[in-house]
Amino acid sequence: MSSSFSIINGVMRRDLILAFRQKAELAQPLMFVLMVVTLFPLGVGPSPELLQRIGPGIIWIAAILSGLMGMERMFRDDYHDGSTEQMLVSGMPMVLVSAAKIFCHWLVSFVPLIILTPLLAVFLNLTWDMTVALMITLLIGTPVLSMLGAIGVALTVGLRKGGLILSLLLIPVFIPLLIFATSAIESASMRLPYLPQLAIMGAILLLTAALAPVAVSYALKVSQH
Amino acid sequence: MADLIAQKLMCIKRDRVLFEALDFSLGAKQIVHLKGPNGAGKTSFLRILAGLATATEGVVKYKEKNIESAGHDFYTSTLYIGHKSGLNSALTGIENTQFWANQHGIDISQSEIIALLGMIGLAGLEDLPVAHLSAGQQRRVSLLRLWLKSQARIWLLDEPFTALDVQGVALIEKKIQEHAESGGSVLITSHQALQPHPLKSEFMLEYRF
Amino acid sequence: MWKWFSQYAKPEKAYQLCGTLFRWFWLPSLLLILVGTVWGLVFAPQDYQQGDSFRIIYIHVPSALLSMSAYVAMAVAALVGLVWQWRTAYMAMIAIAPVGAVMTFIALFTGAAWGKPMWGTWWIWDARLTSQLILLFLYLGVIALYSAFDDKQQGGKAAGIMALVGVVNIPIIHYSVEWWNTLHQGATITKFDKPSIAPEMLWPLLINLLGFALFVAAVSIKRMRNEIVRREIHRPWIKSLFLENEK
The missing domain is CATH 1.10.8 (Helicase, Ruva Protein; domain 3)
Known part of the structure; x- marks a missing residue:
């Protein structure tokens, strides 16, 4: 067991060091979310009721879009500089490696976003109940974004013209999350219980956590063929 | 007894057959210089032997076992250094x-x-x-x-001399020879000629249409 | 049984099988579609509520059903390819994908056309229309991924993983959309109760269903045959095949 712990530890240390050396790349998606959220009141008018109604959807969609932008970082550099192939020939269990890398990605790209949420909530005039619900849904939902995103990135990493295809693959599979998350927040806005939605999102999280690392490690192997 | 054996390998890349029915074995105290023109499939061959890519047909065996099933044992006893x-x-x-x-x-x-x-x-x-x-x-x-x-006895080196200066090449070549002399095996691709050595042999991959 | 099945991992064998199956499928499929459509559009009685516009179900329902079956068939092919490493399975998968996508498109189009007289608008975010639209996106994703790869063997494997991810997701998407729809349904949407269908209306539907199924199979098989030839063009068995044909 100690060896799998040291593998996870090593991979995470490496990825975290890299993330903090490239801070600019981390900050950009956050600024993107902030700007998208700023665009909406300018586009649809500043009426507080309207913003409160569409706010949760806006924040979730902005989170998905910004997530898509930073997703590639997960495996792109490793693929191009040959780190992936060295990991594969080291005989390390790739499922563990993938899981560790996904967790790192979530930690550095979505956790800051969750911390930023109260500010966005103020911008869009969300009530306190809604803000809490929004943060909980992001906490449960964004790891799923990272995991599904990892599958997409691993599948497209070898493509010279990856670009938009990643979004094309991923947006449809993100839909259930968006539906349940926004509906939970809507319930919260009416002071209704929203545990059922959270439970479903939790189920999706567990299902994805069980399958995604396997799919990612297989996709990374295929990318080397 | 050879350590690494490839049997009846076939590799198709971009719907072109690179090689077919290829048999190869690599044993202790051997330096094999893999030669062939550009596009003959040297890198693909090396990657198949390293377990990175799978051959379209055929098997690679390490100590009588398929490399997939040999798993960890195989990976700890090989060292692959690629272009990247x-x-x-x-x-x-x-x-x-x-x-x-x-x-x-x-x-x-x-x-x-x-x-x-x-x-x-x-x-x-x-x-x-x-x-x-x-x-x-x-x-x-x-x-x-x-x-x-x-602990790696089998070395698979893809163009290790690229970008190295004369001293660098000499240093690496000496290391390769020492490794073979102490019982290791080396498969190397290089467009540069290797220095003559008693353990050295050559293996040719032809370009196919 | 297994031995018989696994011989089709070889492209030559699969090519022959495709040839035989195509000969069996294409004529019956066209006949059935012709009979079913003419019967449905001309001879079946009018609906007491919707008049003639209900007749679009003879196209809409079979295509909608086939769009989903084709996705499942694609995922099964991908699974076979993944588990047993069959090259031909990926070819089958990629042969089915555009056919399924076209079926999805037909279902969407006829659904929208049916919506115009019924709902008074071409598009509403009805649960079934929305899931069909997402299904179309999933198909397009698989096709786009495959065509982005230069190395089609690798592309097949990648698209296969994507098809499997999609098939795990389809039920989740379907139920989430249905749930979303009931949640947001205002008074503006009038939903029709589904009356039980009269037998003289049902028969042409069943005939068309079978006809569409055979048609999808026939087109996929033909496409797979082409795919095999395209991918194996440099192999000796293809060359000898063409030499034989020229005689």
Whole structure:
């Protein structure tokens, strides 16, 4: 067991060091979310009721879009500089490696976003109940974004013209999350219980956590063929 | 007894048959120079032997077992160094080496790494991000693995001499010869001629249409 | 049984099988579609509520059903390819994908056309229309991924993983959309109760269903045959095949 712990530890240390050396790349998606959220009141008018109604959807969609932008970082550099192939020939269990890398990605790209949420909530005039619900849904939902995103990135990493295809693959599979998350927040806005939605999102999280690392490690192997 | 045996390999890349019904074996105390024109499939062949790619048909066996089922045993006793350096350009030479050693289950201290980097001609550059090094220096960092993974008996080296200067080539070639003399086996592709050595042989891949 | 099945991992064998199956499928499929459509559009009685516009179900329902079956068939092919490493399975998968996508498109188009007289608008975010639209996106994703790869063997494997991810997701998407729809349904949407269908209306539907199924199979098989030829063009068995044909 100690060896799998040291593998996870090593991979995470490496990825975290890299993330903090490239801070600019981390900050950009956050600024993107902030700007998208700023665009909406300018586009649809500043009426507080309207913003409160569409706010949760806006924040979730902005989170998905910004997530898509930073997703590639997960495996792109490793693929191009040959780190992936060295990991594969080291005989390390790739499922563990993938899981560790996904967790790192979530930690550095979505956790800051969750911390930023109260500010966005103020911008869009969300009530306190809604803000809490929004943060909980992001906490449960964004790891799923990272995991599904990892599958997409691993599948497209070898493509010279990856670009938009990643979004094309991923947006449809993100839909259930968006539906349940926004509906939970809507319930919260009416002071209704929203545990059922959270439970479903939790189920999706567990299902994805069980399958995604396997799919990612297989996709990374295929990318080397 | 050969360690690594390939039987009836066929490889199709971009719907072109690179090679077909290819038999190959690599045993102890052998340096095999894999030759062939560009596009003959040398790299693909090496990657199949390393377990990175799968052949369209045929099997690769290590100690009588398919390499997939030999698994960890196979991976710990092979060392593959490809075209790509496997170095992250934002990390320093020390960090890159340390993480690589950790991945491959090798225990090594930082001072040992610094000593090795000095030996390979990178004294004073250990703490720079790899992106700041020249191509030849980067290649030296990645070739440091030849000194690190002592349990690996089979070396699969894809164009290791690219970008190296004369001293660098001599250093690596000496290491390869020592490895073979001490019972290891080496399969190497290189467009440069290798120095004559009693253990050296050649294997030719033809270009097919 | 297994031995018989696994011989089709070889492209030559699969090519022959495709040839035989195509000969069996294409004529019956066209006949059935012709009979079913003419019967449905001309001879079946009018609906007491919707008049003649209900007749679009003879196209809409079979295509909608086939769009989903084709996705499942694609995922099964991908699974076979993944588990047993068959090259031909990926070819089958990629042969089915555009056919399924076209079926999805037909279902969407006829659904929208049916919506115009019924709902008074071409598009509403009805649960079934929305899931069909997402299904179309999933198909397009698989096709786009495959065509982005230069190395089609690798592309097949990648698209296969994507098809499997999609098939795990389809039920989740379907139920989430249905749930979303009931949640947001205002008074503006009038939903029709589904009356039980009269037998003289049902028969042409069943005939068309079978006809569409055979048609999808026939087109996929033909496409797979082409795919095999395209991918294996440099192999000796293809060359000898063409030499035989020229005689």
